[in-house]
Amino acid sequence: MRIGIDLGGTKTEGVVLGAGSRVLARRRVPTPPDDYDAALRIIVELVAQLEADVGRRGLPVGAGTPGARSKRSGRMKNCNSTCLNGRPLLEDLEARLGARVRIANDADCLTLSEAHDGAAAGARCVFGAILGTGVGGGIAVDGTLLSGPNAIAGEWGHNPLPWPRPEWDEVPGPLGWDGRYGSIEVWCCGPGLALDHERVNGVYLRGEEIVAAAAAGDAAAEATLQRWEDRLARAFASIINVLDPDVIVVGGGLSKIERLYRNVPQRWGSWVFSDSVDTRLVPALHGDASGVRGAAWLWPDPDA
Known part of the structure; x- marks a missing residue:
């Protein structure tokens, strides 16, 4: 099992993806507008709720974001949710979750989802x-x-x-x-x-x-x-x-x-x-769910 989080401008969605790409739990909450710390809090809360839903702790987390992580600075760039720009999102999530975290652009997550088990499989x-x-x-x-x-x-x-x-x-x-x-x-x-x-x-x-x-x-x-x-x-x-x-x-x-x-x-x-x-x-094929599913697919092998 692994968790996918889709951090959007208006809503943040999370799923637990299990064997055979089966969605075992799903939750959605409003995204706080223009508030980086509040966005971190709702992701941490969402992960805790999803882990409680499936009775497992410490699951790997993939997060889709409206921007990218700079390979030079490690901080976020090109985010149209501008409160994320210049922030060490990956490190902050790892510190708060105490879990393995991977992040990618939301369009990358859609692409990954559809390439694995969607319209482009x-x-x-x-x-x-x-x-x-x-x-x-x-x-x-x-x-x-x-x-x-x-x-x-x-x-x-x-x-x-x-x-x-x-x-x-x-x-x-x-x-x-x-x-x-x-x-x-x-x-x-x-x-x-x-x-x-x-x-x-x-x-x-x-x-x-x-x-x-x-x-x-x-x-x-x-x-x-x-x-x-x-x-x-x-x-x-x-x-x-x-x-x-x-x-x-x-x-x-x-x-x-x-x-x-x-x-x-x-x-x-x-x-x-x-x-x-x-x-x-x-x-x-997965419509609005492609982004959050692709975030979970950032961990194709959760044990790796």
């Missing part, structure tokens, strides 16, 4: 993409995460949107929280989809409202989704051109938009440097 090279409040990515090869010397493997969201279309005013593009204009994240995340619709039409709709309006025949909403799908196709094509993955698996709130799995592959062939594209685009 059996695939040699997997790119995992989170499309939600932000845009994240992770890479797994033969079921093993790639981290890289800078601990940023897969972070496609902070690259500029490729092959920008001047007719859609994509240059320089919106300003993101990272201080960059026109990144894949600011165009393709959930808020980016909503703001693009507002920018063009003067009406603010949430992503799910845009999808519903397009399905009901609203031409403006349909045009917004087509722009978003075209941007995703270009963004994924840039990944295929570099990594050539067998599978791209998508999680996050926008992964529920079913039409993207049909429409994006129809578009990305114009940008992929090949006469055919056999990469599969699929939704995460």
Whole structure:
């Protein structure tokens, strides 16, 4: 048995994963906003509750985080939950839990989960993409995460949107929280989809409202989704051109938009440097649970 923790911006979830990837216990609590010490406390409490649920103590813990641990300083970086940045999260968790702890980016955890026993099971090279409040990515090869010397493997969201279309005013593009204009994240995340619709039409709709309006025949909403799908196709094509993955698996709130799995592959062939594209685009099999399951999979062998 091992514990997985998914430290999100609004909720923190924990599971105990047993043999055969079976979930033996699950709990979810709200994440304290912008409070590092409070976040540590709820993780410690969650681990204690989960261990009590299964009657075991000292289980190894994997934690998915909205950022990465710097290999230079050992402190957190690139977290959109900014209270984590510059903090020694791994060491603090180890000290408070008295347990073996591993941490990884939340997109890495999704990728690991889906590569082991999800929508990309059996695939040699997997790119995992989170499309939600932000845009994240992770890479797994033969079921093993790639981290890289800078601990940023897969972070496609902070690259500029490729092959920008001047007719859609994509240059320089919106300003993101990272201080960059026109990144894949600011165009393709959930808020980016909503703001693009507002920018063009003067009406603010949430992503799910845009999808519903397009399905009901609203031409403006349909045009917004087509722009978003075209941007995703270009963004994924840039990944295929570099990594050539067998599978791209998508999680996050926008992964529920079913039409993207049909429409994006129809578009990305114009940008992929090949006469055919056999990469599969699929939704995460475990949905919202992929992140927390992948955190537990940071311990593929709990006895190691």
